Amino acid sequence: MSSNNDSKRSRRTFLKGTAAVATGLALAPGVRLLGVAQAKADDEAVTGAVRWGLLIDTAKCSDCDVCVEACHAENGVKDQGDPETTPQWIRKLMAKDKMTGHVVTLPMMCQHCEHPPCVDVCPTGASFRRADGIVLVDRHICIGCRYCMMACPYKARSFEHVDVTDQAPHAPRGKGTVESCTMCVHRVDKGREPACVEACNSTGQGAMVFGDLKDSTSSISMALAEHGGKQIRADLGLNTGVRYRGI
Amino acid sequence: MAKTKVKYLAVEGLPKGYLLLLGVLGLSTLIGVLSAHHMETEGHIITGMNNQIVWGLPHVFAVFLIVAASGALNIASISSVFKRPIYKPLARLSGVVAIALLVGGVMVLVLDLGRPDRLLVTITHVNPKSIFTWNIVLYSGFIGVVVVYLWMMMERKMNAYSRPVGIAAFIWRLVLTTGTGSIFGFLVARQGYDAAIYAPMFIVMSFAYGLAVFILILFAAYKATNRELGDKVVQRLAALLGIFSTGALFFVAVYHLTNLYATEHHGWDAFVLLGRNGGGVYATVFWLVQVILGSLVPIALVFSGLAHQSRKLLGLAAALVILGGFGQMYVTIIGGQAYPLVLFPGSEITSSFFDGVAGSYSPSIWEFLLGLGGFSLALAIVAFAVKILPFLPESLADSVVDPHHSD
Numbered sequence: 001m002s003s004n005n006d007s008k009r010s011r012r013t014f015l016k017g018t019a020a021v022a023t024g025l026a027l028a029p030g031v032r033l034l035g036v037a038q039a040k041a042d043d044e045a046v047t048g049a050v051r052w053g054l055l056i057d058t059a060k061c062s063d064c065d066v067c068v069e070a071c072h073a074e075n076g077v078k079d080q081g082d083p084e085t086t087p088q089w090i091r092k093l094m095a096k097d098k099m100t101g102h103v104v105t106l107p108m109m110c111q112h113c114e115h116p117p118c119v120d121v122c123p124t125g126a127s128f129r130r131a132d133g134i135v136l137v138d139r140h141i142c143i144g145c146r147y148c149m150m151a152c153p154y155k156a157r158s159f160e161h162v163d164v165t166d167q168a169p170h171a172p173r174g175k176g177t178v179e180s181c182t183m184c185v186h187r188v189d190k191g192r193e194p195a196c197v198e199a200c201n202s203t204g205q206g207a208m209v210f211g212d213l214k215d216s217t218s219s220i221s222m223a224l225a226e227h228g229g230k231q232i233r234a235d236l237g238l239n240t241g242v243r244y245r246g247i
Numbered sequence: 248m249a250k251t252k253v254k255y256l257a258v259e260g261l262p263k264g265y266l267l268l269l270g271v272l273g274l275s276t277l278i279g280v281l282s283a284h285h286m287e288t289e290g291h292i293i294t295g296m297n298n299q300i301v302w303g304l305p306h307v308f309a310v311f312l313i314v315a316a317s318g319a320l321n322i323a324s325i326s327s328v329f330k331r332p333i334y335k336p337l338a339r340l341s342g343v344v345a346i347a348l349l350v351g352g353v354m355v356l357v358l359d360l361g362r363p364d365r366l367l368v369t370i371t372h373v374n375p376k377s378i379f380t381w382n383i384v385l386y387s388g389f390i391g392v393v394v395v396y397l398w399m400m401m402e403r404k405m406n407a408y409s410r411p412v413g414i415a416a417f418i419w420r421l422v423l424t425t426g427t428g429s430i431f432g433f434l435v436a437r438q439g440y441d442a443a444i445y446a447p448m449f450i451v452m453s454f455a456y457g458l459a460v461f462i463l464i465l466f467a468a469y470k471a472t473n474r475e476l477g478d479k480v481v482q483r484l485a486a487l488l489g490i491f492s493t494g495a496l497f498f499v500a501v502y503h504l505t506n507l508y509a510t511e512h513h514g515w516d517a518f519v520l521l522g523r524n525g526g527g528v529y530a531t532v533f534w535l536v537q538v539i540l541g542s543l544v545p546i547a548l549v550f551s552g553l554a555h556q557s558r559k560l561l562g563l564a565a566a567l568v569i570l571g572g573f574g575q576m577y578v579t580i581i582g583g584q585a586y587p588l589v590l591f592p593g594s595e596i597t598s599s600f601f602d603g604v605a606g607s608y609s610p611s612i613w614e615f616l617l618g619l620g621g622f623s624l625a626l627a628i629v630a631f632a633v634k635i636l637p638f639l640p641e642s643l644a645d646s647v648v649d650p651h652h653s654d
Contacts, residue, residue, distance in 0.1 A: 084297035084607070088600045095594040108590075108598070117435060123379035124372040141368050144361015146301040147379055153436035155588055155600065159301060159361065161292040175290045176361030232590055236435055247591070 039191030051114075051133040051241065052183060053213040054197065055220050055229050058106045058246035060207035065092050067107045067208065070199030074184060076168035080161070087158030089181045090196055095247075104247055107196065107208070110135055110156040110181035111232065112241035118148035118157065127178075133213070133241045134183045142177040149178060153233050156180050183241075213241065253336045253647055255401075255637035258472055265471070265634070272627035279620010282613040283358035291361065294614050299606030300584050305359035307576040308618030311456065312352030312625060313386070313427055314449055315572065317420040318457020318491075320345035320393065323400075324420070327413025333483060333648050336640040337465070342397045343632045344461050345420075346390055351625030353386055355618055378429050385423040392416045401637070424450045431579065438515035439583035444505070448498035452575065455491035459568035462488065464629055466562055468639055477645035482555045485564070489549030492568055496542045499575075511592075518586050518605070519578060525605025529582035532574045541571010581608055 040046070071090045072078070080086040090109035096102070112135045118127045119135065126142035129135045137148075137157075149157045157180040164173045170186035173179050184194035192198075197208040211220035223229070229243030258265065286294060296303040322341035326334035357363055374380055396416045399409040428449030434440040462484050469476040503520065506512035517523040522530030545564035548554040554561040585606040590596055596603030633639050640647065 082292070082297075083599065084299060084601070085292055087298070091598050091600040091602075093590070093596060093598040093600075093602055095591040095596050097594050099593065104591075104594075108602075119374075120376050121378065121434075122374055123377040123383065124368050125374040126372070141365070141372050142362065143365045143368055144363075145379060146361070147377070147430075149298070149301045150584070151434055151436060153588060154590065155298075155602065158298050159291065159296075161297070162290045176287065178361070233436075 040189045042189075046131045048131040049214065051213040052188060053112070053133065053211065053220055053241040053243065054183075054194070055209040055211075055223055056106055056242065056244045057207045057209075058104045058244055060205055061106050062205060062207075063092075063105060064203065064205070066199040066203050066205075067196035068092060070195040071109075071181070071184075074168070074187075074195035075171040075182070076164075076166065076173070078166075082161075085159075085161040087160065087179060089158070089179070106244060106247070108154060108156070108232075109196075109242070110152075110183070111154050111238070112181075112183060114239035114241070116238065117151040117153065117236075121147045121151040123147070130185075134185050134188070135180075136182055136185065137178055137180065139172055139174055139177050139179070144176040144178065146178060153236055153238070254641040255339065255639065256641045257637050258634045258639070265630070268471075269627060269630055272623045272630065275623035276620045276627060279355075279617045279623065280358065282616040282620065283363070286359070286613050286617070287363060294611045295609045296614075297606070297608070299601050300581060300608040302580055302584065303359075303608060304610040304614035305355050305617050306580050307573060308621055309352045309355040309359070310427060310430075310580065311572050311576045312348045312355065312621055314424060314453045315456040315460050315569075316345050316348035316352060316453075317389070317424045317427075317450075318453030318455065319348055319461050320416060320420050321454055321457055322461060323396065324413060324417040327396075327400075327410050328417045333479065336643055336648055337461075337480065339397060339400055339638040340465065340468070340633070341461060342393045342400070342416075343638050344464055344629055345457070346393050347625040347628035347632070348457070348460065349386060349389055350628060351621040351623075354624055355621035358617055359614075378426060378433060382423075382426045382430070385419070385426050389416075389419055389423050392419045420453075421450060424453045431583065436588060437583055437586070438512060438589060439519065439579070439586055442502065442505070444498065444502050448495070448502060451491065451494040451498050452572065455488065455495045455568050456572040458484065458488055458491055459565040459572070462565040463562060463569075464626075466558065468629075468633060469643065472639065474639065475642045475644040477643055477648060479645040479649045480643050481558060481561065485549055485554045485561050488554070488561070488564060488568065489546055492542055492546050492549075492571075496538070496546070499537070499542075514589070515586055519582050526582065526586065529578050529585065533578045533582075536574030537571050537578060540567050541574050542568075545571070 068090050075089060077087055077089055090107055093106055093108040095104045095106075112133055114133065116127070116129055116135050119129050123145065124141045124143055126138045127135070127148045128138060144159070146159055149159060157178050159178050160173055160175045163175045167173055171182065184192075187194060193210045197210040200206065200208040209220045209223055211218035213221060213224075215221055216225070224243060227245055229245050230247050231238070231240045231243060232247065294303060320341055322334050323338035325331050326338045357366055360366070369380070369383055392412070393416055396409065396412045399405045399412045425446040428446035431440040432442055432445030465476070465484075503516060506516045514524075518526035519529050519533055545567045548560050548564040554564045585608065587596070587603050587605065590602065
């Protein structure tokens with residue numbers, strides 16, 4: 001029994017290593033690897049030992065929207081013709097201070113709150129928060145009541161008003177249900193960064209850092225410790241997983 | 248003078264007018280269901296709803312009907328809980344109207360879901376923290392409690408239990424409307440919501456809306472069946488309508504005064520009261536429909552004594568209260584969403600996702616037909632119920648309802 005477990009463990013370790021090497025080869029030069037230990041086998045449970053988060057430096061965020069394009073390409077989110085009903089998992093937002101005229105531009109998406117209002121209000125539990133902090137919608141039990149959209153302070157969610165065709169296999173979506181940023185959970189579980197972060201860094205902007213907020217040695221934790229990072233609508237006490245510098 | 252015993256009789260015969268009424272209501276309900284089916288097949292793209300205004304006209308109808316349902320039970324509560332005998336003959340109809348309105352409202356709410364076919368998921372997967380979950384329990388339980396209440400009132404052997412069950416039903420309805428108001432009151436994200444006053448405000452509004460619907464149904468039923476409806480009952484109902492409408496307006500005033508005092512909420516109140524920043528339609532509906540036509544005019548009709556003297560004017564007052572109720576729901580539900588989220592206080596926000604601007608909404612015919620279908624179902628249930636069971640007193644003449652009456 002014990003040797004059986006050992007052999008499973010060693011096989012898993014080997015697979016993780018192989019996956020990490022393959023990922024490393026696939027990544028563009030200059031993109032920081034997350035590290036071998038953070039790739040997760042498909043049958044491995046998500047734990048609360050990590051909390052995934054994003055840090056966005058608005059000083060480095062320009063007028064480009066590569067993060068938006070990368071996200072929507074990655075997750076199969078396409079323009080449906082009507083901007084009022086077309087889903088947006090991430091959007092570029094511009095905030096101009098009314099008194100000073102100071103302008104900040106930043107990407108806005110699900111803030112992956114520790115205490116998400118969308119999860120509180122969902123009657124079926126379709127809106128849920130993984131142990132590692134990623135907030136998701138289980139499209140199989142979403143009844144399309146849109147209460148989560150009423151509750152979200154960030155307007156991070158979209159409702160599918162039409163049939164969805166040509167979906168990305170890792171991001172199932174469906175007419176009559178609600179969807180939002182998944183923090184590219186399918187990539188994160190494989191030890192990769194979210195598509196928006198990868199795209200931002202590949203253009204040299206380097207405005208987005210992804211990592212484990214619970215690991216004091218991770219880039220994101222060290223950057224937060226050194227420079228700080230604010231939450232949008234911090235007054236709501238939601239303890240968001242997405243933090244911003246320069247707001 | 249001894250009080251005449253109240254006799255309850257089901258509507259007799261099958262007059263053409265009755266069949267026509269049931270046919271029209273049935274057809275309207277069917278059209279509502281077909282509209283919902285069309286919405287589900289084509290997707291919500293055929294509605295006026297979008298990613299800014301996610302709850303549209305169906306919610307206006309549904310929440311109005313559900314709030315009015317709990318208020319319609321008030322007549323029975325005044326009789327059983329507060330021991331006012333003059334309302335006792337009306338208690339059965341009160342219970343029936345309450346159930347019917349709730350069923351109509353829930354029908355609209357359910358059929359407006361993105362996936363109404365998944366309704367059973369709400370039973371197999373439950374999030375106990377969701378107010379929607381509480382409401383599923385509260386709505387189902389309300390129907391159960393009121394059915395038992397009706398049984399206690401209608402079955403002679405069970406009459407002794409009608410008061411305790413009536414008290415239970417009264418408490419249940421208060422909790423139910425608290426739950427409905429809290430759908431909005433507990434939403435922290437939006438400027439128009441996030442206020443504890445929503446629960447008591449919805450309760451007082453329910454008194455007015457439910458009573459208004461009840462009065463019109465009572466008038467229609469007694470006119471159609473040629474039964475006597477005395478002034479004593481009618482004048483009591485008129486006085487109540489005035490008091491409840493005034494109470495509802497008081498809560499609306501306190502809600503807005505609180506907002507006007509807190510600088511944080513000035514933007515929202517400028518939007519909804521003055522029509523600033525794209526809030527024109529909501530300010531118009533608020534002042535014209537909710538406040539003037541829906542509150543001040545009916546209150547004036549009652550307290551001037553006109554509604555006591557003329558049933559037509561009381562009917563008009565009740566109809567205006569209902570109109571005002573729809574206006575209030577439109578302003579609360581649609582206006583509350585249309586006002587943009589405040590992500591960065593003190594900054595102007597722009598994006599490709601309509602941040603920082605008022606959400607636009609033009610209701611589609613399908614949404615209206617679904618809402619109307621729910622209303623029609625409610626009225627059809629009442630029409631059917633009074634036909635098959637003795638809910639309506641044979642007479643509501645003054646001598647029947649008032650033990651102290653003397654001609």
